[in-house]
Amino acid sequence: xxxxxxxxxxxxxxxxxxxxxxxxxxxxxxxxxxxxxxxxxxxxxxxxxxxxxxxxxxxxxxxxxxxxxxxxxxxxxxxxxxxxxxxxxxxxxxxxxxxxxxxxxxxxxxxxxxxxxxxxxxxxxxxxxxxxxxxxxxxxxxxxxxxxxxxxxxxxxxxxxxxxxxxxxxxxxxxxxxxxxxxxxxxxxxxxxxxxxxxxxxxxxxxxxxxxxxxxxxxxxxxxxxxxxxxxxxxxxxxxxxxxxxxxxxxxxxxxxxxxxxxxxxxxxxxxxxxxxxxxxxxxxxxxxxxxxxxxxxxxxxxxxxxxxxxxxxxxxxxxxxxxxxxxxxxxxxxxxxxxxxxxxxxxxxxxxxxxxxxxxxxxxxxxxxxxxxxxxxxxxxxxxxxxxxxxxx
Amino acid sequence: xxxxxxxxxxxxxxxxxxxxxxxxxxxxxxxxxxxxxxxxxxxxxxxxxxxxxxxxxxxxxxxxxxxxxxxxxxxxxxxxxxxxxxxxxxxxxxxxxxxxxxxxxxxxxxxxxxxxxxxxxxxxxxxxxxxxxxxxxxxxxxxxxxxxxxxxxxxxxxxxxxxxxxxxxxxxxxxxxxxxxxxxxxxxxxxxxxxxxxxxxxxxxxxxxxxxxxxxxxxxxxxxxxxxxxxxxxxxxxxxxxxxxxxxxxxxxxxxxxxxxxxxxxxxxxxxxxxxxxxxxxxxxxxxxxxx
Numbered sequence: 001x002x003x004x005x006x007x008x009x010x011x012x013x014x015x016x017x018x019x020x021x022x023x024x025x026x027x028x029x030x031x032x033x034x035x036x037x038x039x040x041x042x043x044x045x046x047x048x049x050x051x052x053x054x055x056x057x058x059x060x061x062x063x064x065x066x067x068x069x070x071x072x073x074x075x076x077x078x079x080x081x082x083x084x085x086x087x088x089x090x091x092x093x094x095x096x097x098x099x100x101x102x103x104x105x106x107x108x109x110x111x112x113x114x115x116x117x118x119x120x121x122x123x124x125x126x127x128x129x130x131x132x133x134x135x136x137x138x139x140x141x142x143x144x145x146x147x148x149x150x151x152x153x154x155x156x157x158x159x160x161x162x163x164x165x166x167x168x169x170x171x172x173x174x175x176x177x178x179x180x181x182x183x184x185x186x187x188x189x190x191x192x193x194x195x196x197x198x199x200x201x202x203x204x205x206x207x208x209x210x211x212x213x214x215x216x217x218x219x220x221x222x223x224x225x226x227x228x229x230x231x232x233x234x235x236x237x238x239x240x241x242x243x244x245x246x247x248x249x250x251x252x253x254x255x256x257x258x259x260x261x262x263x264x265x266x267x268x269x270x271x272x273x274x275x276x277x278x279x280x281x282x283x284x285x286x287x288x289x290x291x292x293x294x295x296x297x298x299x300x301x302x303x304x305x306x307x308x309x310x311x312x313x314x315x316x317x318x319x320x321x322x323x324x325x326x327x328x329x330x331x332x333x334x335x336x337x338x339x340x341x342x343x344x345x346x347x348x349x350x351x352x353x354x355x356x357x358x359x360x361x362x363x364x365x366x367x368x369x370x371x372x373x374x375x376x377x378x379x380x381x382x383x384x385x386x387x388x389x390x391x392x393x394x
Numbered sequence: 395x396x397x398x399x400x401x402x403x404x405x406x407x408x409x410x411x412x413x414x415x416x417x418x419x420x421x422x423x424x425x426x427x428x429x430x431x432x433x434x435x436x437x438x439x440x441x442x443x444x445x446x447x448x449x450x451x452x453x454x455x456x457x458x459x460x461x462x463x464x465x466x467x468x469x470x471x472x473x474x475x476x477x478x479x480x481x482x483x484x485x486x487x488x489x490x491x492x493x494x495x496x497x498x499x500x501x502x503x504x505x506x507x508x509x510x511x512x513x514x515x516x517x518x519x520x521x522x523x524x525x526x527x528x529x530x531x532x533x534x535x536x537x538x539x540x541x542x543x544x545x546x547x548x549x550x551x552x553x554x555x556x557x558x559x560x561x562x563x564x565x566x567x568x569x570x571x572x573x574x575x576x577x578x579x580x581x582x583x584x585x586x587x588x589x590x591x592x593x594x595x596x597x598x599x600x601x602x603x604x605x606x607x608x609x610x611x612x613x614x615x616x617x618x619x620x621x622x623x624x625x626x627x628x629x630x631x632x633x634x635x636x637x638x639x640x641x642x643x644x645x646x647x648x649x650x651x652x653x654x655x656x657x658x659x660x661x662x663x664x665x666x667x668x669x670x671x672x673x674x675x676x677x678x679x680x681x682x683x684x685x686x
Contacts (some may be wrong), residue, residue: 022509071513071541097533098515124489139459141565146462166563170459170609172509175561178533180596184679188451194562199592200572201600206577211594215568295566297575344538 003230005260006062006159007253008242011041014249015050015061019389020387021250021346022257025060026050027093029242032080044080048087060090066114068172069096077102085109085384093137095172100131110134112159116172120146123151129156135235140166143293145352148232157235162222163252163278164240168194168215188282216301221286224276226259247313247332250389251281255348280311280344311342311391318375320384327384328361329369329376333383336368344389351382352393395631398453398487398552399650400638402431404441407448413650416632417451419484425456428560429585429609430638435471439478451481453504458608460489461566472497482526482633491523500524504552504633508532508560514545521549527632528552532559536623536675543630550632555620557637558602558650559673562612569605585638602640613640619670621652621659 007023008387009015018026027135028042028050040052045064054061063084067073077099085107092109093218094100095116103109113128120141125306135157136146142160151158152157174185176193183189197211220240222229229237237260239252255277262268278286285307289298314328335341337358343351358366359377369376397415401407407418420441423432432616433441442452454475460468468488477496483494484504505511505520506529520528521557527550530539543551569589573580590600591612599615619638620627624634634653638646646668652658664669 068510068531069513069515070538074513076514091664095515096510096515097499097519098513101515101519118459120487121460121465121489123465123492124460124487127488127492141459142461149462168566168568169562170565173459173507173563175509176612178679179561180593182677182679184533189679192594195574197594199594200569200603202580202592203588208572208576211592212576213565213572213591215564217566239600251579291564293573299566300568300571300575302572302575342483 001233001266004060004236005253005256006236006238007249008038008164008239008244009249010054010242010244012046012050014242014246017246017250017387018253019054019057021254022058023239023253023254023312025062025236026054027091027238027242028060029064030080030084033077035075044083044087044163047084047089051087054090062091062093062112063089063113064093065099066093066095066116068116069098074098077170078106081107083110084103091134100133104132112155113137114171115139115161118170118172122150125150125154125156125158126260129150129154135159135232137161137238139288140220141170144228144232144291145293147229147234150231151234159236159238160229160234161220161240161257162226162237163220163228163286163288164241164244165284166217166220168217172367174367175288212302213241214300216340217289217295218299218301219282219284221275221278221282222288222291223256223259223278225288225291226256227263227268230263231258234335245281245313246316247285247389247391249384250344250346252278254344276310277333279307279309281309281313283307283309311393313389314339314341314369314392315376315390317384317386317388317390319386320380322383325379325381326377327380329378329390331374331376332368332372334368334370335390340393342391343380343384344391345385346387347385353380353382395632396451396633397629397650398633399646400430400455400636401433401441402446402638402643404437405667407441407444407450409647410650411448411450413647414654415450415650417453417481418445419453419455419635425458425464425471427458427563427606428611428639429606434655435474435478438475438480439545442478442480446479448648453482453484454480455484455488457484457506458561460487460493460501463490465493468493469496472499482528486667491525502526503686504529504550506554512538512542514542517542517546517549517551517582521546526550529633529635532561533631533674533679535678539675540626540630544590546630551630552633552635553620553631554617554618554635554637555624555627556635556653558613558617558640560611560613560639563609564611565609567605568610569603582673594608604639614673616671616673617641617669618673619667620672620675621663623672623675624653 006023007018093115112135115137137159175184177191181191198213200208202215314335398417399415401418503525504527585606602613652662
């Protein structure tokens with residue numbers, strides 16, 4: 001079975017970019033019943049559109065319905081599940097027995113078990129398989145050896161997180177946010193209290209300095225483990241980050257897509273190539289999480305350090321006139337004539353060109369592209385395509 | 395309603411029973427985190443037998459996250475305690491269900507995951523599996539507890555109603571890692587009960603934090619108190635757990651007694667009230683949007 005590359009998307013535009021840049025499937029959050037409230041913008045109509053787009057290119061859409069249900073959340077659940085089934089959503093990702101039971105009773109939806117359940121072994125995997133769960137998303141606390149052993153015994157497909165942010169706590173086992181901010185971490189309200197600054201005391205003795213005790217984790221990045229995960233037979237490799245930008249999603253998805261395809265074609269490049277590709281958009285320090293077992297200092301993020309991506313996302317290609325060799329670009333970040341730009345496309349290797357004059361839609365020449373979402377016109381000898389991304393090369 | 399108390403040693407049993415304890419909760423040597431006092435299999439057998447002679451019950455606490463490499467050892471442990479005649483096994487990780495079922499012991503399982511068990515369906519699910527009971531989530535309101543209790547008549551229903559409740563559990567050794575990062579010579583980190591965290595914007599609050607071989611657990615800054623609420627909930631409850639962690643023996647004993655004697659509650663409050671609050675009983679935590 002070919003491994004699936006699964007990407008996040010916080011809106012319809014990101015769905016399209018994730019799929020076009022190499023994801024086999026995308027997971028999205030509905031406006032109801034999904035964690036990550038701010039990233040769960042999909043109305044039923046938008047979900048339908050995402051599904052239709054994905055299916056038109058033989059790809060899949062999964063919908064997260066992974067809140068921890070309280071009694072008053074259950075209203076409208078049946079209608080919601082029936083709607084998802086009717087629009088042929090490929091699977092739901094859930095964590096609560098109520099939704100598993102209702103989905104099984106009422107629909108033909110494929111059911112995946114969310115990482116919120118923190119499955120860390122084959123015994124629990126198989127319990128849920130026997131309950132009708134097709135796929136289990138393993139806890140991010142599992143090491144590569146544990147994943148291998150779980151897969152050897154599992155009767156459900158396995159999905160493993162390979163990239164993105166990490167809860168510091170076991171997922172679903174944290175109520176810091178509830179207690180400190182009255183936001184329910186398990187119902188989409190996480191305030192990320194684990195990323196705040198703390199002092200550490202040993203009895204009454206202050207151990208830390210100026211609130212420098214931090215629990216934050218570096219983001220996950222597992223390029224060096226993808227071969228193992230594929231050899232083990234994991235069904236799906238999952239990228240986290242429904243809140244991330246189009247550029248981030250396209251870049252990270254594309255890098256892992258290339259790695260997977262290259263490995264399958266026995267044509268892997270040096271790993272530094274794929275790492276460099278990811279760094280074009282990655283703005284957080286990364287590490288391999290629990291892949292080698294219990295984490296050390298290397299996996300922690302102290303001093304809230306961040307990274308600067310090596311490339312800056314400056315625009316999206318909306319259209320290209322082959323005769324005039326002119327592209328209409330939707331601007332995202334500042335650039336000016338003379339800047340060296342990189343064409344990042346899902347269809348071909350990256351190329352660079354130097355930006356010539358920039359015009360607005362009315363043909364007025366601009367000294368720079370400085371207004372986000374403004375539609376501008378530039379000349380480019382290289383043929384461009386809609387959904388190509390332009391990056392500024394430093 | 396049974397009062398469930400954590401046992402520190404076998405000699406303490408008569409005293410706890412005299413205070414009103416109905417169930418002794420035992421922590422294990424290898425499968426309990428944040429241990430106050432652990433017991434070997436032989437001791438578990440002995441204590442269970444003694445508790446039955448006293449007309450009391452004994453539960454076992456298995457509150458770890460069960461990783462793949464623990465399955466064999468845990469299976470062996472269950473095979474050893476299966477003849478102990480335990481009255482219940484309090485489980486944090488649902489993995490325990492399948493492990494117990496192998497020995498026909500799922501009927502002893504009390505599912506106490508901390509954050510799940512938030513609706514009537516969860517109770518129905520537990521009943522359908524043939525478990526003994528479930529403990530309601532620690533972050534639901536009194537109103538929600540009563541709602542869930544109302545639909546759990548076919549299965550034993552319990553709450554952790556008193557003491558320090560945990561609110562975070564990570565596999566990461568967060569104190570050790572911090573010490574290494576800072577080059578500090580932190581002494582006796584493992585299972586030490588004397589570390590606290592203070593958040594930058596909440597300088598009056600101190601959150602107890604424990605690191606052991608299973609990871610790091612952070613607790614609420616205040617202990618939960620249920621003097622006012624227990625009367626309302628008691629008719630629905632099979633078990634009422636009184637947490638012992640970070641609490642002196644004196645305070646623990648006084649708290650147990652106070653749940654039986656209204657007059658003692660006043661004395662208890664005058665002595666300890668500032669360290670307690672009502673948890674989430676009256677805090678409706680909505681599905682609010684993320685801060686970031």
